[in-house]
Amino acid sequence: MSRICYVNGDYVAEEDAKISVFDRGFLFADGVYEVTSVLGGKLIDFDGHATRLSRSLSELAMPSPVTRDELLDIHRELVTRNGIEEGLVYLQITRGAADRDFAYPTDAAPGIVLFTQTKTLIESPAARAGIRIVSLPDARWGRRDIKTVQLLYPSMAKMEAKAQGADDAWMVEDGHVTEGTSNNAYIVKGSTIVTRQLGTEILAGITRNAVLRFAREAQMKVEERAFTVEEAESADEAFVTSATTFVQPVVSINGSEIGDGTPGPVARRLREIYIEESRKAGI
Structure with a gap:
């Protein structure tokens, strides 16, 4: 069974998780990310990661495609769907897809991707x-x-x-x-x-x-x-x-x-x- 990922509003199997070739995260590294650990099926320091994410977005004048509460719900849903007891949730937000130009686009919808990884954290x-x-x-x-x-x-x-x-x-x-x-x-x-x-x-x-x-x-x-x-x-x-x-x-x-x-x-x-x-x- 493949992992379930979250891509721009949809929960999809990892083999179906795709983004545009024009996404500025792909073309310019114009994006930010966070990694939240999971222990016992629960998120560790989520509030800290969400706060830092908000600051990173602000520093790059990049809007968030979701609210903090929505982001928490997505994290929890992915942990549940993928049966993660110990591991991580990776989150990435980009400025979105637009024709290639060094100047920030004004009309691009921000992109968001999340996925999980099972990983041994405690008995390392x-x-x-x-x-x-x-x-x-x-x-x-x-x-x-x-x-x-x-x-x-x-x-x-x-x-x-x-x-x-x-x-x-x-x-x-x-x-x-x-x-x-x-x-x-x-x-x-x-x-x-x-x-x-x-x-x-x-x-x-x-x-x-x-x-x-x-x-x-x-x-x-x-x-x-x-x-x-x-x-x-x-x-x-x-x-x-x-x-x-x-x-x-x-x-x-x-x-x-x-x-x-x-x-x-x-x-x-x-x-x-x-x-x-x-x-x-x-x-």
């Missing part, structure tokens, strides 16, 4: 063992705070990391780490969690926001500031966060072991807290 082998990363130059555009679908350079960086025998990359600009290819980056120095402050240089991660809140509630010290690769290589711990990896320990940076080369206690505890709180708050 990478979370148990930790991941290895390398640092690479950050060659992305300057508005990384908008969650657009233009993800070619992060994909290139991910592939370069794999070519170097690592799992992922942290991108570096002006000597400081910005973020990972698809996640926010953190180090732990002593008892302090350090992660880059929000700005146009990084995406305001929904999981980042939740994890920092949980850390502070657990009386952990948090510093939001830029840090260097050298600081990261000498850190006691390192980890990343994202909607589908939650809190994922980093055990090696550029071939240098972090701590004793195994997931550290801060990352492990934050992962436990995040999963516990997310299960309770899912909708």
Whole structure:
């Protein structure tokens, strides 16, 4: 049985899910997206994702084809129709189909696509063992705070990391780490969690926001500031966060072991807290 997708107002089998060749998401990467995790058949941090989606659309002067309530209903319907207990819902909104022109069209109807993926989130082998990363130059555009679908350079960086025998990359600009290819980056120095402050240089991660809140509630010290690769290589711990990896320990940076080369206690505890709180708050 094929998955059911949502395409521009209709629930369709994945083999029938099609968009126009003139869609500006296809031609210009003129679109935004969100990924919402599913645990126990419930959506995690949906409100945060919906709020960030609204901001991304606003920054690009792009209308939404649905209301927030309608979007929640579509998410839930797809989870139900596809029997998703653990996995994700991917959402993409584009400016719509129009003749190819760099100027925004004024009469295009925005396009919307959603689909689900079954994925192991909690019992992740990478979370148990930790991941290895390398640092690479950050060659992305300057508005990384908008969650657009233009993800070619992060994909290139991910592939370069794999070519170097690592799992992922942290991108570096002006000597400081910005973020990972698809996640926010953190180090732990002593008892302090350090992660880059929000700005146009990084995406305001929904999981980042939740994890920092949980850390502070657990009386952990948090510093939001830029840090260097050298600081990261000498850190006691390192980890990343994202909607589908939650809190994922980093055990090696550029071939240098972090701590004793195994997931550290801060990352492990934050992962436990995040999963516990997310299960309770899912909708």
